[in-house]
Amino acid sequence: MKSGFVNIFGKPNAGKSTLLNALMGEKMAIVSHKVQTTRHRIKAILTEKDYQIIFSDTPGIIEPRYKLHEKMMQAVKGSLEDADVALLMVDVNEDFEESNQIFTALHLKAPAIVVLNKADKASDEQQQKAIEFFRKQPYCKKVVVLSALKKKGIDFLLEKILAYLPDGAPFYEGDDLSDMPTKFFVSEMIREKIFELYGEEIPYHATVLVQEFKDKATLTKIGADIIVQRETQKGIILGEGGSMIKKLGTNARKDIEAFLGRKVFLELFVKVRPKWRDNEMQLKEYGY
Helix, strand or coil: CEEEEEEEEECCCCCHHHHHHHHHCCCCCCCCCCCCCCCCCEEEEEECCCEEEEEEECCCCCCCCCHHHHHHHHHHHHHHHHCCEEEEEEECCCCHHHHHHHHHHCCCCCCEEEEEECHHHCCHHHHHHHHHHHHCCCCEEEEEECECCCCECHHHHHHHHHHHCCECCCCCCCCCCECCCHHHHHHHHHHHHHHHHCCCCHHHHCEEEEEEEEECCCCEEEEEEEEECCHHHHHHHHCHHHHHHHHHHHHHHHHHHHHHCCCEEEEEEEEECCCHHHCHHHHHHCCC
C-alpha cells in the first residue's frame, strides 16, 4: 500500500484547482479565470485498492498585501512542510523564469514533478522549450506535459506520482473525499458564482459565511452571508431590485443541489464589514 501527501504549488491561475478536480474526477475546488480564486488549502482524498493520495490545492503564490493574503501564504507554508511529493504547476505558455524563481525559493525537501499545463494551447516547440528548461533545474525530478482542462495526460501524471509516493498505511478511513466540512464546499460554490457574475473588483472584496445548514425531510435549508467591504459593493451584489443576488442564488443553488444530491432552499444576505481582509478577528470568524 502506498500513501502520502501530494501538494500542488504554482503561480495564480496556473491551473492548480482544475488539475485537482481532474485528478479526483470530482469538483473539489472552485475554478475561475480570475487569479487568487483559491484562498484555503483544500485537501482531497483519493483512495484506491493499492494507494491513498491526499492532494492539497494551495493558493497561488503571491506577495501578501493584506492579512488575508498572509493567511493564504501560511496555507502554502503548511503544505510545504508535509509534502511527500510536490507538483509544481506552470502555464507552459507563460514566462518560465518567474515560476522557476518561485520554485527555487520554496526550498523543497520532497521530490518535485514539474507539471506543464495548458499544453492544448501551446505549440510543440514551446512545450519542448519548457521541458528542456525545467529538466535542468535541481529541484525537478520529472517533467509532465498535460492539459488539466481537457483531462489529457492525467493518468500519466498519476503513474509518476505513485512512483515517488512512500509505502504506508492510509491516513483516512472510509470513502471521504475531503477533510473539509460540507459547509465549506457550499460557501465555496457561492463564492465561485460571485467570481463568475461580477466584475474584476467585487470577488476580491467578498467572502461567504454559511450561517445556517439544516437538513429537513424533503430539502436542505441553507442561509449564507456574503461579506463585502463597502456599501457600494453591497449595492452591486444586490443589483437593481435584487436582480443580481437572485441570479447568484439560482446559479449557486443548482451547483449545491448537484453536490448534495437533494433539493436546497438557499437564502443569501449581504453584510458590510469594512476592511475585513485586514481584521484578524473577522478573518478567523470567516474561516481563514
